[in-house]
Amino acid sequence: MKLGLIGGGNIGQFLLQSVNGKQMIPNTTISGMFSRNQKTAQRLADVYQVINHESIESIIQSDVEAIVEAATVQVVEQSAAQILASGKDLILSSVGALADSHFYNELMSICQANGTKIHLPSGAVGGLDILKAAKSNGELEAVSITTTKPPHALENAPKDVRAVIFEGSASEAIKLYPKNINVSIILSLAGLGPEKTNVKIISDPDVKKNSHAIDAFGAFGRLTLTIENDPMPSNPKTSYLAALSVLATLKNKDEWIRVG
Ligand SMILES: NC(=O)C1=CN([C@@H]2O[C@H](COP(=O)(O)OP(=O)(O)OC[C@H]3O[C@@H](n4cnc5c(N)ncnc54)[C@H](OP(=O)(O)O)[C@@H]3O)[C@@H](O)[C@H]2O)C=CC1
Numbered sequence: 001m002k003l004g005l006i007g008g009g010n011i012g013q014f015l016l017q018s019v020n021g022k023q024m025i026p027n028t029t030i031s032g033m034f035s036r037n038q039k040t041a042q043r044l045a046d047v048y049q050v051i052n053h054e055s056i057e058s059i060i061q062s063d064v065e066a067i068v069e070a071a072t073v074q075v076v077e078q079s080a081a082q083i084l085a086s087g088k089d090l091i092l093s094s095v096g097a098l099a100d101s102h103f104y105n106e107l108m109s110i111c112q113a114n115g116t117k118i119h120l121p122s123g124a125v126g127g128l129d130i131l132k133a134a135k136s137n138g139e140l141e142a143v144s145i146t147t148t149k150p151p152h153a154l155e156n157a158p159k160d161v162r163a164v165i166f167e168g169s170a171s172e173a174i175k176l177y178p179k180n181i182n183v184s185i186i187l188s189l190a191g192l193g194p195e196k197t198n199v200k201i202i203s204d205p206d207v208k209k210n211s212h213a214i215d216a217f218g219a220f221g222r223l224t225l226t227i228e229n230d231p232m233p234s235n236p237k238t239s240y241l242a243a244l245s246v247l248a249t250l251k252n253k254d255e256w257i258r259v260g
């Protein structure tokens with residue numbers, strides 16, 4: 001399968017290295033890419049033998065079967081509809097874009113009309129299987145996430161003191177921290193939705209990892225799950241697990257036997 005890639009940053013480079021460099025997915029290559037910084041994109045395209053496209057439109061018109069987004073929430077807002085309408089599936093890293101229910105429904109209608117699919121990797125968290133099962137008959141009652149990161153991995157965080165920098169709904173959190181709290185939206189989509197998922201973001205100068213503590217309860221019982229993620233060296237905002245989860249989604253997307 002030929003894939004297109006949007007974004008040549010942290011996750012994008014990890015995918016180029018894993019899929020093209022190490023050939024980790026049989027019969028699959030990233031054959032085209034587009035990224036904002038054309039100099040970096042061309043360098044990556046040369047290293048990994050990928051066609052460097054100068055626009056998203058150009059990659060859409062190419063022969064790739066599916067497109068992996070590893071850029072920003074804004075890029076998803078601007079280009080997802082066009083990609084799905086062109087008949088190509090979409091694998092999203094910036095899942096925060098789907099917090100807006102109008103946008104979510106618009107994309108779903110486009111998928112239905114064109115026979116295309118959106119794949120949402122679990123990102124830097126887990127437990128989505130439990131939330132989906134727990135809500136399957138409407139008996140999931142509450143979901144919350146507390147994210148703790150070092151100040152340099154957050155926007156506008158105090159450098160020297162531990163501080164709660166946000167407390168509120170996932171819907172509000174992703175508007176203020178689109179590069180930090182996509183995890184709250186994947187949890188929302190698996191569970192109770194962005195308005196009813198509670199988020200706390202803590203900036204802590206004494207931590208080195210990005211940790212996410214998930215708490216949920218309902219008729220099934222109680223879920224408590226804490227993940228201590230190592231950050232990617234090239235972008236401390238992003239956990240390594242987020243990149244791995246995109247690779248796992250690409251590996252599993254057309255499996256005949258699926259787990260979970
Ligand atoms: N679902 C989850 O759990 C997680 C999601 N994420 C999200 O995944 C996305 C990718 O993360 P990561 O790779 O670490 O981010 P990076 O910032 O390392 O890379 C983003 C890349 O996208 C490019 N880009 C930015 N704007 C545009 C644009 N308008 N058109 C084309 N390319 C653009 C950047 O280019 P340039 O070099 O010019 O800036 C850069 O190459 C982010 O939105 C991040 O918030 C991250 C972690 C967890």
Ligand SMILES: O=C([O-])CC(=O)C(=O)O
Nearest residue numbers: 124180181182183238239
């Ligand atoms: O990588 C992480 O730990 C979480 C993150 O940035 C996000 O959800 O946007």
